Amino acid sequence: MATDRDSVLEAAVGVLSRRPTAHLDEIARAAGISRATLHRIFPGREALIREVGATGLRRFAAALDTAQIDTGDAQSALRRLVDALVPDAALCAFLAGENQLYDDPEINELWEIQDARVRALFLRGQQQGVFRIELSAAWLSEAFFDLVAGVGWAVQDGRLAPRDSAYSLAELFLGGALRSPDQP
Amino acid sequence: MATDRDSVLEAAVGVLSRRPTAHLDEIARAAGISRATLHRIFPGREALIREVGATGLRRFAAALDTAQIDTGDAQSALRRLVDALVPDAALCAFLAGENQLYDDPEINELWEIQDARVRALFLRGQQQGVFRIELSAAWLSEAFFDLVAGVGWAVQDGRLAPRDSAYSLAELFLGGALRSPDQP
DNA sequence: AAAGAATGAGACATCCACGTCTCATCTGAC
């Protein structure tokens, strides 16, 4: 059943994004199954990690698709991306913390593709005059992903309400921490 | 010799901030010593991790001191903090990635103190009318730390020039990604 | 109800990193 795999992956993300070194016992318990069944679904720890990473990147790509980041003005596109990405923020947190994943050429290539898409969005926004040109598109892209991961961690730990997460992310990233002089 | 400990800690940060599960062999090699000597300096892996964490928090506290974050207007204080913190960004990246550290009550308490100081800075800035009040001080504090850690990773991986890091961090965090309408 | 599959619990064996040890080598002080 695909549902089994998915629910296990979901549980694995919840545990691994917080503690990447969690034992398989813990992951199995979080998924509500036994360690034996976990091994029946995934050949081993490495395969599980790989699968979680691949799932994360697929969801990331899907969020880029649904947000239609190549359409319309860049600011709206980014806001759509935030909305599409926030539900999977935990997955992004996992991707950000698991540097080991990028030893895998396949995973790495998948990541490069998505990262390039986000960079293109910022570049487009800079050409539109929407985004600041003093900051490189690469840095904007990286910082954006850092903040998405930060949202994932904060929500998981209860430091940020899920309801506030999209707003907090978009407003801080787009407008910064400073109070706008023209909005008193 | 204190120099030995410090240089080993420095090397450990460099390795552990990228791969928290790195073997002691690797850390020893990065420090230019043998695994035996590493064990002579630190009783074991746990002690080493703890020490790195404690060092990171001490440096973080020192940066808060040198920046005098309680003095003057909040924006200038934050800019001073960025300048003081950026040299230790890798250390912050390590702290951000090593959630396991916060199981230790002593480390956790030390972290809470520093985090409260940063939160107080943002609260003060909000009361001064400098920082936006739509975003909670806790979120501003957390997001700021996420970006500092992100700078640490990016610099270590060569994706961000150290020379640009303080500027990129301060500008993005304070002003956001949007181009200011009053600065054409 | 009965047969089959799926699962959980637990018992192993294996592997790998860690921690400890010894010994040879190197360095520096006298």
Next chain:
DNA sequence: GTCAGATGAGACGTGGATGTCTCATTCTTT
């Protein structure tokens, strides 16, 4: 030159997580 201390290299035992196995139990299907 000699000796004491420090270091490196390597061997060795240990612990813990992983991977594989068996068997009893439960759930599903007919």
